[in-house]
Amino acid sequence: MSRSGDQQRSKDSGLPDFSSGGPANDGDLPSFGDEAQAVTLGEPSERAVRRTRVTMLAVIGGAVVVLAVIALVLSQTVFRSVLEDPPPTAYQTGPRSAEGQSEYVPDPEDPDIAPPPPIFTQAPTTECTVPGNTAPQQPSAPDRVRGGGLEYTNPEGWGDGWSARALPYLTEIGAESRLVEGFWYSVVNLGRVSFPEEEGGFPGLEPAAVAIFQCYATTSGVIETFGENPDVTDYRSEATTVDGTAAWIVQATYHFEDSAQLETSSASVVTSIVVDTPEGPSALASDVAADQPDHAQNLEDIIASLDVVE
Structure with a gap:
């Protein structure tokens, strides 16, 4: 077909003519070959900003809630089981040896454990020199016992007529007693203190009281009943006064090692008191049944009734 014929048909049909390479008419399609134009975006609207903010807050709040729920679950399960579980049980180990350990030494200041x-x-x-027995210079009253420069009141139950005998470092001896059982008596002696010059004479209240205490416990027949290794308790050695006069007391309770000889007593309290009486020191020396309440009280009463009679 000829070119002109095609153009004619195109006009007749009203369609645009794409056969020519010239510029399009007003009704033609736009050309995309032209240079593209740049587009600039505007600022987000207030509504968009609010929407974004709400979304972020919702996300954060949801996360906080989730964490709170997790913490609550853990506190009711894992943490509670840890807190409520009992402590681990310590099981006995094998035998231990004292090898390499230091020896325990009692505290000498602790009277409960120290010797x-x-x-x-x-x-x-x-x-323990015995100077020999001499009778008191003045006789005692019926209810009183006198020796040296001291005198005491006989408690009820005492007055068995104890015969005073020679005792270490004592002269002018007076004494009384109360029966415990069989051959055993509670005895309280009084006398004038006498230390020979060969031993240095009178050593003072405290050393004299210690010497009389030790000698009385070992030479007056007491030790034979105490045994070789008696327990010693309630011991004391301290300054005191008798009837307002300076004195020193040494006292201890001896628990018998073997009390097979006695049935009602197994302990004795030994006492020595040296008093600075005017005519020279005088002393009390005694052993009294410690586990007989009446006898123990009698000793306290005797000591309380001591008078200086010079």
Whole structure:
């Protein structure tokens, strides 16, 4: 077909003519070959900003809620089981050896566990010289016992007519007693203190009281009943006064090692008191049944009734 014929048909049909390469008419399609134009975006609207903010807050709030729920679950399960579980049980280990450990040494200041001081030994630290018995210079009243420069009141139950005998470092002896059982008596002696010049004479209230205590416990027949290794308790050695006069007391309770000889008593309280009486020192020396309440009380009453009679 000829070219002109095609153009004619195109006009007749009203369609645009694409056969020519010239510019399009007003009704033609746009050309995309032209240079593209740049587009600039505007600022987000207030509504969009609010929507974004709400979304973020919702996400954060949801996360907080989730964490709170997780913490609550853990506190009711894992943490509670840990807190409520009992502590681990310690099981006994194997035998232990003392090898390499230091030896325990009792505290000498603790009277509950420390051994008695050296003065409460069975071996006296002096010669225990016996000067010989001499009767008191003045007789005692019916209810009183006198020896040296001291006198005491006899408690009820005492007055068995104890015969005073020679005792270490005592003269002018007066004494009384109360029966415990069989051959055993509670005895309280009084006398004038006499230390020979060969031993240095009177050593003072405290050393004299210690010497008389030790000698009385070992030479007056007491030790034979106490046994070789009696327990010693309630010991003391301290300054005191008698009837307003300076004195020193040494006292201890001896628990018998073997009390097979006695049925009602197994302990004795031994006492020595040296008093600075005007005519020279005088002393009390005694042993009284410690586990007989009446006898123990009698000793306290005797000591309380001591008078200086010079």
